Amino acid sequence: MASIGLMGEQGVSAEAVPSLHERDLLLRRLADLAVLPPGRVTPQERALVDMVMATAVSRLDVAQRCRIAERVAQLPEGPRELTLALARDTIEVAAPVLAEAANIQGSDLVEIVRVTSMDHRLAVASRKILPPAAIDALIEYGNTDVLRRMLENRSIEISSRSMEVLVRRSASEPELHAPLLERPELNQRLALLMFWWVSSGTLRVEILNRHAVERRMMHIAIADVLEGGLAASGADEALRVALSLVHPPATIAKPQLTRLVNLATLGQREEFVMELAREARLRPETALRIVSDFGGEPLAVLAKALGLSRQEFGDLIVAVAELRSGYVPAKSDIERITAVFDAISTDRADLVLHLWDWSISGEAQFPLPAEE
Structure with missing residues (x-):
């Protein structure tokens, strides 16, 4: 039979052991058959060659396996078993197959992610097509670098459930913040x-x-x-929280604002939080989160949503400082959070406030990590 000669037979040393030379020559010839277009050989013969090469390819050296992997990766209908064998090989061999081979099924990707190295998972995360099951496997087995690579892959679509998991995981992996914010699947609830x-x-x-x-x-x-x-919604708390997203802002009355400031100044934390929650139509847990946040932006949003003036917002900052053991923001911090207060409209601030209430309401199921 004439040589097909697709893989090439160069580079075999004249001093090589004859038996190894002949073995490698045989395997390269079989590899040539395996990568032929489907019409050139019968399906049965192609399947047989594929099965043999999937077992035998590991006997070739890394350079030869790399050459085979690069060719297999470009085939629209490559040999399935050989492709999977190369995908599980060392990352030097597997990388082009994992990133480009079109005939790796979702279940195969899940298994590869589960049993191979972090470098293999990085390569999988770069694929142009990633089924939901493979994305879930990357989330389960991947480290921060893998998840960042996946989030930066704009050719894939990430499900709502997976985005929920990634956002919650980002609470302890800050490297995910920026790429998550760039994802089109990030909805308002998860962003806030x-x-x-x-x-x-x-x-x-x-x-x-x-x-x-x-x-x-x-x-x-x-x-x-x-x-x-x-x-008519009655005691349906989940519906109440959801409908709060469409309710117009409710400006706080001046006497009630004075009462709130007095409660905070006197250090009556629990009473202050409960009153604040009532005035803002929030759950107490959300009001407490806003009061306890040292960044200050949540307090600026709440103040704007309640219709406070700049001066009233300043009074509220001082009063809330009393609840934080006298901690008063520096001048630069006050300027920063005042800029937030100035930049957001009352209606947008009210929406943000109640999106916080809605998103935080799910934390009994997905608790925040403990502060260090």
């Missing part, structure tokens, strides 16, 4: 949940700018049915 643990004030402002919206048309459309619908 992530707000609480992003690593810088700049990212917090970015979240507010991107995910706080005006609700003018919504308020016009539901104005005549809102109160009746809310009243």
